[in-house]
Amino acid sequence: MTATNTCIVGLTWGDEAKGKIVDILSAEHDVVVRYNGGNNAGHTVAFEGETYKLHLVPSGLFHPNVTCIIGGGLVVDPQVLLQEISDNEAKAKGLRRRLLVSDRAHTIWPWHKKIEALSEKHLGKGKIGTTLRGIGPAYADKANRVTAIRMGELLRPDHLRPKVERIVRQKNEVFTKVFGDEPLDPAAVWDEYVAYGEQLAPMIADTTAWLLRALADGKRILFEGAQGTLLDIDHGTYPYVTSSNASVAGVWPGTGVSPRVIGNILGVVKAYTTRVGEGPFPTELTGDVGDQIRKQGNEYGTTTGRPRRCGWLDTFAIRYAAAVNGLDGIVITLLDVLGGLPELKVCTGYTVDDKALEAFPSDPVALGRAKPVLEALEPWPDDISGARSFDALPAAAQAYVHRVEELVGVPVRMVSIGPDREQTIRRD
Numbered sequence: 292m293t294a295t296n297t298c299i300v301g302l303t304w305g306d307e308a309k310g311k312i313v314d315i316l317s318a319e320h321d322v323v324v325r326y327n328g329g330n331n332a333g334h335t336v337a338f339e340g341e342t343y344k345l346h347l348v349p350s351g352l353f354h355p356n357v358t359c360i361i362g363g364g365l366v367v368d369p370q371v372l373l374q375e376i377s378d379n380e381a382k383a384k385g386l387r388r389r390l391l392v393s394d395r396a397h398t399i400w401p402w403h404k405k406i407e408a409l410s411e412k413h414l415g416k417g418k419i420g421t422t423l424r425g426i427g428p429a430y431a432d433k434a435n436r437v438t439a440i441r442m443g444e445l446l447r448p449d450h451l452r453p454k455v456e457r458i459v460r461q462k463n464e465v466f467t468k469v470f471g472d473e474p475l476d477p478a479a480v481w482d483e484y485v486a487y488g489e490q491l492a493p494m495i496a497d498t499t500a501w502l503l504r505a506l507a508d509g510k511r512i513l514f515e516g517a518q519g520t521l522l523d524i525d526h527g528t529y530p531y532v533t534s535s536n537a538s539v540a541g542v543w544p545g546t547g548v549s550p551r552v553i554g555n556i557l558g559v560v561k562a563y564t565t566r567v568g569e570g571p572f573p574t575e576l577t578g579d580v581g582d583q584i585r586k587q588g589n590e591y592g593t594t595t596g597r598p599r600r601c602g603w604l605d606t607f608a609i610r611y612a613a614a615v616n617g618l619d620g621i622v623i624t625l626l627d628v629l630g631g632l633p634e635l636k637v638c639t640g641y642t643v644d645d646k647a648l649e650a651f652p653s654d655p656v657a658l659g660r661a662k663p664v665l666e667a668l669e670p671w672p673d674d675i676s677g678a679r680s681f682d683a684l685p686a687a688a689q690a691y692v693h694r695v696e697e698l699v700g701v702p703v704r705m706v707s708i709g710p711d712r713e714q715t716i717r718r719d
């Protein structure tokens with residue numbers, strides 16, 4: 292790939308192996324910036340026999356010349372961030388000196404996690420199936436403004452104290468009177484967060500100004516999306532979505548950088564489809580083949596450990612995601628997982644009441660009723676994880692990739708055939 296600014300975005304419901312791809316492409320960029328979400332994300336990077344799981348720090352951290360930025364569009368749990376920094380700094384040399392956190396980013400507090408747990412429990416079967424990290428309530432407070440606290444405010448303890456007291460008083464009313472639960476102690480929470488602020492102070496900065504200067508200096512920026520387009524709050528399968536713009540739409544609000552500077556938007560998608568949590572999933576496989584994919588793909592959540600729901604690749608949904616993002620290319624990951632399946636299918640469209648749909652449904656009820664139109668493709672028995680060129684893949688695996696290109700109408704630029712950096716075939 293030539294020197295340019297790149298965006299890596301998930302095309303479905305998350306966990307498409309974006310972390311692996313960001314790590315690889317970081318070698319060709321100077322800056323990696325996360326633009327949305329929080330520690331609901333779990334991004335995996337594997338090299339030299341070790342595996343690293345990241346939730347907040349951008350997946351470029353293992354490249355010593357790369358500056359890592361947590362953009363203003365995130366909601367940050369400072370405790371999780373500090374833990375992640377200390378867990379990884381031995382391998383990610385000099386991380387504290389090359390990690391910046393936007394002063395505009397919003398913060399996650401104990402009341403966010405508490406209200407989310409109470410709400411999901413209260414909803415029972417009607418729950419969203421969130422990661423319970425406080426993401427949605429923190430974004431709700433951001434939109435509400437008067438109950439939100441930004442990263443920069445952690446550096447002003449005197450200002451923070453009365454604000455925390457006021458917010459906790461209000462939240463405690465809901466905990467005790469609506470849910471009959473225990474109140475929080477504002478003084479203890481304030482103490483805890485002031486200490487986090489002291490530790491994070493050297494890294495908190497106006498990252499918009501920093502990024503705009505870096506662009507002017509010709510630095511190459513890699514934008515790292517968390518979650519995926521179908522989890523985007525505006526363009527995803529609402530209400531079973533996350534609370535941020537997980538598509539490329541999140542770049543602008545999440546970093547302050549115009550998406551016009553991005554020369555290469557790459558959408559990452561697994562060779563099949565997975566989803567964690569609730570919500571419609573037209574190509575879901577609930578029988579033996581789905582179980583085999585889960586087993587071969589080790590499909591358990593990186594953040595919560597929950598088993599992921601598995602199904603056939605949904606090119607109808609991907610075509611929608613490709614159009615929403617304005618993709619330049621696709622990265623197909625976990626292609627190796629399909630090896631040895633007794634049958635292989637892709638979804639080419641949806642029908643509702645035997646009528647073909649023209650567009651991906653905006654309505655969750657319609658999506659729930661949609662039946663996938665499935666096309667059978669030739670499976671391959673082989674383990675392809677050792678292949679190092681596209682030509683070395685079995686003909687059936689090559690044909691699968693070509694069919695995806697045809698159905699989505701976007702070229703496949705990379706193919707991943709194992710978790711390690713080395714297990715990557717580039718076609719660019």
Ligand code: GDP
Pocket residue numbers: 301305306307308309310311332333334335336337587588593624625626627628707708709710711714
């Ligand atoms: P992300 O959230 O998009 O970064 O993806 P996750 O890290 O949550 O999930 C992807 C999982 O697949 C991780 O466990 C990766 O180590 C693993 N992985 C990545 N690429 C491949 C691949 O090509 N083949 C296989 N078998 N596993 C992969």
Ligand code: IMO
Pocket residue numbers: 301304305306307331332333334419420421422423424426427516517518519522531532533534567568569593
């Ligand atoms: P990465 O970046 C997969 C899902 C949750 C739930 C919904 C809302 O690793 O791809 P939230 O806690 O965000 O309010 O949960 O979104 N979800 C993810 N699923 N990968 C993720 O991130 C996810 N982040 C959130 O399971 O269905």
Ligand code: MG
Pocket residue numbers: 305306307332333334335593594
């Ligand atoms: Mg993940």
